Amino acid sequence: MKLPGTEKFVPAFSHALIILALLTTAPVAFADAEADYQRGREAYRVNDVVGAMAPLKRAADTGHAGAQALYGSILDSAELDEEAVPYLQKAAAQGNMDGEYGLAKMYFTGEAKAPSDVETGRLMRAAASKGHQLAIVTIALAFVRGDKRLNAENSDAQEASEFLLKAAELGELDAIKAVAEGYRGGKYGFTADAAKADQWDSRLAGLLGTSKKGAKK
Secondary structure, eight states, X not given: OOOTTOSOOSOTTHHHXXXXXXXXXXXXXXXXXXXXXXXXXXXXXXXXXXXXXXXXXXXXXXXOHHHHHHHHHHHHHTTOHHHHHHHHHHHHHTTOHHHHHHHHHHHHHTSXXXXXXXXXXXXXXXXXHTTOHHHHHHHHHXXXXXXXXXXXXXXXXXXXXXXXXXXXXXXXXXXXXXXXXXXXXXXXTOOOOHHHHHHHHHHHHHHHTBOTTSOBO
């Protein structure tokens, strides 16, 4: 099972470059952590991962939660899990939703040793409560699987329908399918409603480019 957001976004050839960047980053102090964070985030946005490392690390090391979360996520993507965890922990401790999700994801996938399933679920739900889209999708699909690690073993709980609807509105195909199924048969905390089931089936068909019977449009 692949958790949303666990795909590694850093190309394999960049791993060595990132390690080199870590080794050669000069310990220069900058007063404006926010400026470093913005500089690093912009570099990352245009796929200059190596160029993002130094300003993000400076900002992260001064306690900037956003920088800690992004820097930790880049390290995670580069398979530098031991280096990633402390930064994500620091970001999560400050209530940063990207840090909470990144740390929960590493715990959930076994990339880092989780203190407990309870802590993994707490972090994922904390991120979801702040609107983190991947956290919302993760919990929604956990209800479909009945995954107790995220306290989602009761697939028919009302909470299941709430998360599935949020994930479906985000365009997550498996969530849309589950919502349609839920309305069709009264599953996942939904009250059976054939008309709503048809609406969600139609939305899914539109996204997949098929008719409701599965024929190509």
